[in-house]
Amino acid sequence: MKRTMDTLFETSRPGRVGYALPELDVPAVDCGEELKGFCRAAAPRLPELAEVDVVRHFTGLSKRNYSVDEGFYPLGSCTMKYNPKVNEVAARMPGFSRIHPLQPEGTVQGALKLMYDLSAMLAEITGMDAVTLQPAAGAHGEQTGLMMIKAYHESRGDHKRTKVIVPDSAHGTNPASAAVTGFDTVEVASDAEGMVDLDALKAMMDDSVAALMLTNPNTLGVFERNILALTETIHAAGGLVYYDGANANAIMGKARPGDMGFDVLHLNLHKTFSTPHGGGGPGAGAVGVKNVLVPFLPTPVIGFADGAYRLEHADMHPQSIGRVRSFFGNFGVLVRAYTYIRTLGAEGLQEVSETAVLNANYLAKKLEHIYPLAHKGYCMHEFVLNGGALKHETGVSSLDVAKALIDAGYHPPTVYFPLIVPEALMVEPTETESQETLDRFAAAMEEIVAKAKAEGAEPFHDMPLTTPVSRPDETTAARNPILRWQFGDGE
Ligand SMILES: *Cc1c(COP(=O)(O)O)cnc(C)c1O
Secondary structure, three states: OOOOOOOHHHHOOOOOOOOOOOOOOOOOOOHHHHOOOOOOOOOOOOOOOOHHHHHHHHHHHHHOOOOOOOOOOOEOOOOOOOOOHHHHHHHOOHHHHOOOOOOOHHHOHHHHHHHHHHHHHHHHHHOOOEEEOOOOOHHHHHHHHHHHHHHHHHHOOOOOOOEEEEEOOOOOHHHHHHHHOOOEEEEEOEOOOOOEOHHHHHHOOOOOEEEEEEEOOOOOOOOOOOHHHHHHHHHHOOOEEEEEEOOHHHOOOOOOHHHHOOOEEEEOOOOOOOOOOHHHOOOOOOEEEOHHHHHHOOOOEEEEEOOEEEEEOOOOOOOOOOOOOOEOEOHHHHHHHHHHHHHHHHHHHHHHHHHHHHHHHHHHHHHOOOOOEOOOOOOOOOEEEEOHHHHHHHOOOHHHHHHHHHHOOOOOOEEOOOOOOOOEEEEOOOOOOOHHHHHHHHHHHHHHHHHHHHHOOHHHOOOOOOOOOOOOOHHHHHHOOOOOOOOOOOO
């Protein structure tokens, strides 16, 4: 594979075009005269290319990508399951893909019904009373949920509640969302079994507690066993309880956060409900609430009255936190989630969770003899390996193992997360993988560990050897990203 690839700006040749427009058959307008003040002084410096150059450029880029359509993608906490193609067929139907968000309600009844029905199905799956589909991602859903919690406390004149409690096993977005929403984040420790330490939590209770945010299964892949005691403890102190349900793949159809005392949750439709989301593609962080929070849901709320679906605005929902996303969120993701749920049905969703948990436990057992598990006993949909001993013994870090896996043809697991496990490797096989795929992956991991033990760290430092770029300087790339083409003249 050619190591470097020219950008479109480098391939560009002045005057080359990829289109053929008909002759102008209306009088030409001088944009500079007619639109004074709105017109650019000079034309934008766009690359000029033939159609074939553009197609080859993007096809070339796509071949350097790794996707779940190409191979196993066990990226923990991300649920990179296979996305059935029927979802794509539905999302591309012109009645969904070619409508405009400002069309009159009467002309988009089907799209409104889809969102109305999807909300109802998600409410049923999670045990909540109502669901908004507006947030564009999981973290955005967290912020939306916390804004509703804040509005709830303030509506009761309860202004002392400034604290959001987040366990040290929570997903990293939880404390970030609490901070963005203006809360102070307080951490509660996990006990030896990887569960929230209930006594430590009880000691933190006072009238400044606004909420507890719980990631469940937590980032160790463990179901919080004391969950009812946790929600009761927070409620007794006057706080509300937030459920981070981004990893609902483990419990869907089996257990409902709404039945465990949670007041608000988010789901990642782009994870559990099957939308391609590698590389930061569009997402949907649906948020479900119990009745206490229904008045605060973002507007417009999609309602049904007199035989028609309609958009309900702030006049009907005066306590609403308002709009959190333009129009209706990422509608295409909603169509995919709807199609996915309707295709599988209730039994199918249950089977998804069962198989996801079975696959994770199967793979964990196969790897346990070469890698200690961060948590003993059964896991849910994912598990965390502790690479500390391998690093100590051979000098081969989890980063090295991840790079070696790329050469073996796999997307690596999540590394160095959660932070509470040294040299963590977080593996989520998902339900869509066959036993043969899991066996092959386990064999690749065994081979890597055997090589580390036989040859030490040296041969690993140049890996991956099969990719156009091997080991980028990740720190500089993150701190000093170069995100746009620099023209030679300094622009
Ligand atoms: C992925 C994930 C999130 C964040 O979701 P985004 O869509 O990436 O914002 C939050 N919590 C958990 C547990 C997750 O796995």
